[in-house]
Amino acid sequence: MLGREPPRPRLNKYGRWVVAVQSRTLYELLKKPVDIDRIRPFVEHCERCISMFLRGFFDSEACVYKDGTITVYNTDYKLLTYVIYLLEKISIETTQKEPRINKRAGGPFREPKTGKLYKSRRDVYYIRIWRGFNKRFYEKVGFNH
Ligand SMILES: [Zn+2]
Numbered sequence: 001m002l003g004r005e006p007p008r009p010r011l012n013k014y015g016r017w018v019v020a021v022q023s024r025t026l027y028e029l030l031k032k033p034v035d036i037d038r039i040r041p042f043v044e045h046c047e048r049c050i051s052m053f054l055r056g057f058f059d060s061e062a063c064v065y066k067d068g069t070i071t072v073y074n075t076d077y078k079l080l081t082y083v084i085y086l087l088e089k090i091s092i093e094t095t096q097k098e099p100r101i102n103k104r105a106g107g108p109f110r111e112p113k114t115g116k117l118y119k120s121r122r123d124v125y126y127i128r129i130w131r132g133f134n135k136r137f138y139e140k141v142g143f144n145h
Pocket of ligand 1: 044045046047048049050
């Protein structure tokens with residue numbers, strides 16, 4: 001885990017152990033632009049490390065719609081491709097095998113979380129968890145909140 005302090009899990013109000021700060025920290029540590037080749041050995045160290053990385057990523061970037069659909073929007077195509085690969089490693093499938101274009105650069109883009117409208121400076125891509133794998137996603141990855 002990049003030589004940081006070992007995760008200190010705590011019980012949340014649902015009686016589930018969480019490592020909130022650490023996975024967020026891990027993700028913060030990997031601030032853009034993410035050098036995938038550099039982080040690979042740490043992220044893929046074991047299944048738990050993969051889960052922690054994904055939790056940090058989805059916690060920061062994902063949008064959960066009312067129908068339960070879990071979608072992530074990002075401008076980093078390579079990073080999204082890597083996330084699909086990691087999800088597959090822990091047997092969670094996305095609706096597409098590669099990131100899909102959501103908005104081309106220059107167009108208006110509504111930030112899904114805040115609803116704020118802005119002009120995207122770069123192409124925005126998305127990936128979506130295949131609904132049949134939501135349960136597994138919550139078991140293996142989950143969110144901190
Ligand atoms: Zn590990």
